[in-house]
Amino acid sequence: MKPSTPSTPHSSPPNTAPGQWTDARLEILVGIMLRTGVLLAAAIVLFGGIIYLVHSHGPRPDYASFHAEPLQLITLSGILHGVAALNPESIIMLGLLVLIATPVARVVMCVVGFLFERDRLYVAVSSIVLAILLYSLFLHK
Amino acid sequence: MTALEFSLILLISSIAAGLLGALSGLGGGVVIVPLLTILFHVDIHYAIGASLVSVIATSSGAAAAYVREGFSNIRVGMFLEIATTLGALLGAWLTTRVPTHSIGFVFGLVLLYSAYSSIKQHHEVITQRPDPLALRLSLKGSLPTGPGCCQDYVAQRVPAGFGLMTLAGTLSGLLGIGSGAVKVIAMDQAMRLPFKVSTTTSNFMIGVTAAASAGLYLRSGYLAPALVFPVMLGVLLGSLLGSRLLARVHVRTLKIVFALVIVALGIEMIVNSLAGKL
Numbered sequence: 349m350k351p352s353t354p355s356t357p358h359s360s361p362p363n364t365a366p367g368q369w370t371d372a373r374l375e376i377l378v379g380i381m382l383r384t385g386v387l388l389a390a391a392i393v394l395f396g397g398i399i400y401l402v403h404s405h406g407p408r409p410d411y412a413s414f415h416a417e418p419l420q421l422i423t424l425s426g427i428l429h430g431v432a433a434l435n436p437e438s439i440i441m442l443g444l445l446v447l448i449a450t451p452v453a454r455v456v457m458c459v460v461g462f463l464f465e466r467d468r469l470y471v472a473v474s475s476i477v478l479a480i481l482l483y484s485l486f487l488h489k
Numbered sequence: 490m491t492a493l494e495f496s497l498i499l500l501i502s503s504i505a506a507g508l509l510g511a512l513s514g515l516g517g518g519v520v521i522v523p524l525l526t527i528l529f530h531v532d533i534h535y536a537i538g539a540s541l542v543s544v545i546a547t548s549s550g551a552a553a554a555y556v557r558e559g560f561s562n563i564r565v566g567m568f569l570e571i572a573t574t575l576g577a578l579l580g581a582w583l584t585t586r587v588p589t590h591s592i593g594f595v596f597g598l599v600l601l602y603s604a605y606s607s608i609k610q611h612h613e614v615i616t617q618r619p620d621p622l623a624l625r626l627s628l629k630g631s632l633p634t635g636p637g638c639c640q641d642y643v644a645q646r647v648p649a650g651f652g653l654m655t656l657a658g659t660l661s662g663l664l665g666i667g668s669g670a671v672k673v674i675a676m677d678q679a680m681r682l683p684f685k686v687s688t689t690t691s692n693f694m695i696g697v698t699a700a701a702s703a704g705l706y707l708r709s710g711y712l713a714p715a716l717v718f719p720v721m722l723g724v725l726l727g728s729l730l731g732s733r734l735l736a737r738v739h740v741r742t743l744k745i746v747f748a749l750v751i752v753a754l755g756i757e758m759i760v761n762s763l764a765g766k767l
Binding site: 469481 | 490491492493494495496527532534535542543545548549550552553554555556557559561563564567568570571572574575577578580581626627640696697699700701702703704705707708709710711712713714715716717718721722725
């Protein structure tokens with residue numbers, strides 16, 4: 349990377365108009381969105397974690413054998429109800445949902461970005477990825 | 490041990506795992522799963538759940554920094570994510586079917602391979618004939634190499650790369666890791682993309698790949714909030730710290746030390762799996 353141009357490492361090709369959509373501009377927007385998402389998720393998880401620690405007095409939980417987490421912590425409605433009741437574990441799960449949503453939002457941004465670039469092939473490619481993600485999040489058993 | 494002590498110890502260990510993952514270039518996941526299962530006797534399903542979440546966090550957290558460098562290729566990443574997300578669905582489904590000790594065994598093998606790939610000397614192979622399929626899918630770009638100019642590149646052997654990416658996705662879903670090592674092989678070795686392009690694009694892909702298994706992990710109850718919270722925050726912190734340090738430390742020596750640690754963990758995972766202790 350050339351040190352003398354730190355502000356425009358991703359400079360557009362000379363034939364690009366300033367307001368035009370390019371891959372470079374899309375990537376920068378995506379990068380900002382991902383960082384914001386992960387910081388928000390981390391803040392929610394930290395908040396839930398602190399409440400959890402303040403309220404926990406017993407010995408460490410035992411994770412040596414696997415029992416699936418209860419329904420209230422694995423369904424969206426269960427988690428949201430728990431958050432409303434300020435249940436610390438539900439708040440942590442809300443943070444994780446935000447975290448899982450950030451890469452999905454990234455793909456949505458790419459679909460829109462490629463639409464603006466009028467690149468039909470990549471609108472299709474990113475829509476396929478989005479469809480797989482939505483299937484895995486909502487339908488897959 | 491009280492819950493507070495346990496969380497603090499987990500937080501500190503996870504910071505260390507994140508640091509190690511960032512400095513070795515292997516990612517936090519490959520360290521956190523053996524750490525949780527071997528040291529803290531956590532069931533491997535909870536361990537891969539905590540790891541997968543940490544992997545999403547580090548991938549997204551590092552993305553802004555990688556974008557600034559200008560090496561990653563959004564089209565190559567998006568196209569190959571079709572393969573990795575499908576693989577991840579398969580891998581995550583497999584975790585609910587295959588016995589625990591076989592997950593541990595595969596994990597051990599992946600650790601050994603990752604250690605090898607992290608110290609292997611890298612040889613850049615210069616592009617020959619571009620794959621027509623790559624041109625049709627515009628899997629190409631230009632690498633900022635110096636002051637005025639760039640080095641243009643076009644992907645080779647797209648089907649081989651796509652196949653390897655499906656494997657990378659399957660391993661990611663099965664083991665709760667980013668499987669960055671396999672992703673880099675697919676792009677760098679099979680598709681002959683420049684190394685910098687491969688590593689940075691791989692980072693981008695890791696988050697999307699992991700998100701494809703996260704839904705099934707969540708519904709299968711692998712995400713234990715009280716366990717995940719110190720692990721995710723620790724790995725994120727450690728990896729952000731590690732990527733800052735990366736510019737200042739002598740990587741070669743460190744890589745060899747880390748490779749040895751990872752070989753030890755890999756052998757331990759394999760032995761424990763065979764002994765039925767996982």
